[in-house]
Amino acid sequence: xxxxxxxxxxxxxxxxxxxxxxxxxxxxxxxxxxxxxxxxxxxxxxxxxxxxxxxxxxxxxxxxxxxxxxxxxxxxxxxxxxxxxxxxxxxxxxxxxxxxxxxxxxxxxxxxxxxxxxxxxxxxxxxxxxxxxxxxxxxxxxxxxxxxxxxxxxxxxxxxxxxxxxxxxxxxxxxxxxxxxxxxxxxxxxxxxxxxxxxxxxxxxxxxxxxxxxxxxxxxxxxxxxxxxxxxxxxxxxxxxxxxxxxxxxxxxxxxxxxxxxxxxxxxxxxxxxxxxxxxxxxxxxxxxxxxxxxxxxxxxxxxxxxxxxxxxxxxxxxxxxxxxxxxxxxxxxxxxxxxxxxxxxxxxxxxxxxxxxxxxxxxxxxxxxxxxxxxxxxxxxxxxxxxxxxxxxxxxxxxxxxxxx
Ligand SMILES: *Cc1c(COP(=O)(O)O)cnc(C)c1O
Numbered sequence: 001x002x003x004x005x006x007x008x009x010x011x012x013x014x015x016x017x018x019x020x021x022x023x024x025x026x027x028x029x030x031x032x033x034x035x036x037x038x039x040x041x042x043x044x045x046x047x048x049x050x051x052x053x054x055x056x057x058x059x060x061x062x063x064x065x066x067x068x069x070x071x072x073x074x075x076x077x078x079x080x081x082x083x084x085x086x087x088x089x090x091x092x093x094x095x096x097x098x099x100x101x102x103x104x105x106x107x108x109x110x111x112x113x114x115x116x117x118x119x120x121x122x123x124x125x126x127x128x129x130x131x132x133x134x135x136x137x138x139x140x141x142x143x144x145x146x147x148x149x150x151x152x153x154x155x156x157x158x159x160x161x162x163x164x165x166x167x168x169x170x171x172x173x174x175x176x177x178x179x180x181x182x183x184x185x186x187x188x189x190x191x192x193x194x195x196x197x198x199x200x201x202x203x204x205x206x207x208x209x210x211x212x213x214x215x216x217x218x219x220x221x222x223x224x225x226x227x228x229x230x231x232x233x234x235x236x237x238x239x240x241x242x243x244x245x246x247x248x249x250x251x252x253x254x255x256x257x258x259x260x261x262x263x264x265x266x267x268x269x270x271x272x273x274x275x276x277x278x279x280x281x282x283x284x285x286x287x288x289x290x291x292x293x294x295x296x297x298x299x300x301x302x303x304x305x306x307x308x309x310x311x312x313x314x315x316x317x318x319x320x321x322x323x324x325x326x327x328x329x330x331x332x333x334x335x336x337x338x339x340x341x342x343x344x345x346x347x348x349x350x351x352x353x354x355x356x357x358x359x360x361x362x363x364x365x366x367x368x369x370x371x372x373x374x375x376x377x378x379x380x381x382x383x384x385x386x387x388x389x390x391x392x393x394x395x396x397x398x399x400x401x402x403x404x405x406x
Contacts, residue, residue: 007143010153014133016375020359027363037398039327039386040369042186042346044251046319048300049312052250055303059296073292076283077104077259081298084305085259089244095231101263101279103286104301106293108216108245108258113138114289115212115241115260116178118281119268123177126157128169130187130376130383132214135180151378161188161379163350167339168192171203179204181230182214184221187376187385188348189324189340194227201230204239210268210278211240216258219249219317221343229261237263241278248345250304250313257293257301320345323395324388330399331386334406345388348373358384365405368398 020040028036048056062068076082082099090097105111113134116125121143127135129152136156139145146154157176159169167190181200184191192200204211213230221228230240242261246252262282267275293301303309321342328341331349341347351358355372362368362384373383388395 005141005143007141007145010140010145010147011137012148012151014375016372019356020369020371023360023363024369027367031367034367036363036367036369037390037394037401038369039388039390039395039398040371041389042371042387043253044248044320044389045391046251046316048251048255049304049309049316051303051306051309051312052255052300055306056255056296056300059299063295070295073295073298075287075290075292076100077102077293078295078298081302082259084302085244088305090229090231090261093228093232095229096237097229097231097261097263101261103260103262103282104293104298105258105260105286105290106256108214108243108247108260109134111258111260112180112212112214112243114285115243115282116142116144118278118285119178119210124157124175126159126172126176126179128159128161128180128182128185129378130161130167130373130380131180131182132186133376135212158378161185161190163337166190167348168196171199175207177207177209179209179211180214181211182216184217184340184344185346186217187346187371187373187380188383189342189344189346190348191221191223191226191343194225194233197227197230198233201233201236201239205235208267208269209239210266211236213240213242215242216245217248217344218244219313220321220345222321223343226343231261231263237265239266241266241282246301246304249317250301250309251316252301255297255300257297319392320388323390323392326392326395327386327388327399330403334403341388347386347388349384349386351382351384353382355381355384361406362402366398366401368402 082102085102086097086099145156157172161167167188218228230236245258262279264279266278268278324341328338328347331338337350339348355374359372371385373380
């Protein structure tokens with residue numbers, strides 16, 4: 001008899017997006033003339049930068065001729081891409097990362113979800129709340145939790161975000177081995193300072209733990225005092241893995257390219273305490289289960305670092321950040337406390353009521369769709385997330401309608 005992985009049965013169905021869809025469709029049936037403005041989705045809306053499109057086309061042409069055609073590439077990514085990433089994203093910021101520590105992949109979602117499989121199933125795992133749901137669900141699938149009770153899985157250590165800590169979680173009270181951090185954060189838009197992150201790195205070193213650092217929104221960091229990479233912090237090469245993505249940076253959500261950084265000095269341990277380089281394990285995993293990102297996509301990603309590409313990406317990010325600033329200023333003017341929107345495309349708003357009630361009010365009174373914070377964890381209750389991924393015209397119209405209705 002074929003048996004299932006029963007850990008999958010522990011997964012709590014996420015009603016978030018189906019619930020949103022149902023409420024939106026009910027509203028649309030009742031108000032067919034009203035055009036809805038969607039500020040709920042965590043997906044970009046503007047086209048790929050021209051430099052990427054040009055490189056993409058040129059690479060497709062190479063594939064069209066026998067003399068320049070390429071078959072399987074190196075699983076870890078082509079050197080041309082790994083080298084420019086190491087130089088521009090890390091060495092240029094004083095972070096000692098080499099090209100062979102970069103693993104190019106088709107997404108930070110898969111990498112941040114898959115990375116846990118190289119660790120033992122009996123480690124203690126700490127995950128922020130609220131946060132991107134992938135970290136929790138993949139640990140449930142791997143059998144590292146018990147059942148869900150009251151919205152939380154037994155066996156996980158939740159790192160609470162709240163208005164007291166500005167949604168930058170404190171160190172856990174019980175010892176943990178694997179720590180997920182996401183900054184700038186999805187959904188809150190909060191960004192940890194150098195000092196706050198250094199505490200986590202020090203904790204990981206003292207406890208021989210590892211930090212999985214998701215920096216998918218790194219390009220949105222504007223404040224020069226904030227670290228763009230965890231490797232800007234002292235001692236982090238021994239204890240941190242970093243996930244990056246071209247998705248939000250350069251509009252690659254539908255094109256697919258990301259990378260994971262695994263320093264060669266980052267160690268995990270055998271039962272008997274012998275150190276094993278995590279780089280070796282991830283390299284083994286990656287080359288066994290992944291067959292590289294398509295050549296044209298890697299050329300398109302490389303173009304992000306060309307002088308034209310850099311300018312275009314900067315412009316793209318500035319466009320969304322201008323939306324974010326506009327949303328935050330308007331919501332604050334209405335008397336709502338906000339986090340994010342300064343180094344992030346997300347604004348996290350204290351709705352002063354329950355998440356769904358505030359969601360319904362924005363939908364029914366203003367025709368604006370947001371995301372209820374409760375969908376990102378227990379600590380998200382009472383908050384909503386508004387996304388800056390839309391046109392400025394739509395954002396302005398949405399804010400006018402909200403101002404007139406609240
Ligand atoms: C969007 C997002 C990612 C994802 O990206 P892909 O590279 O598109 O798979 C990863 N982490 C967080 C927190 C995100 O919001």
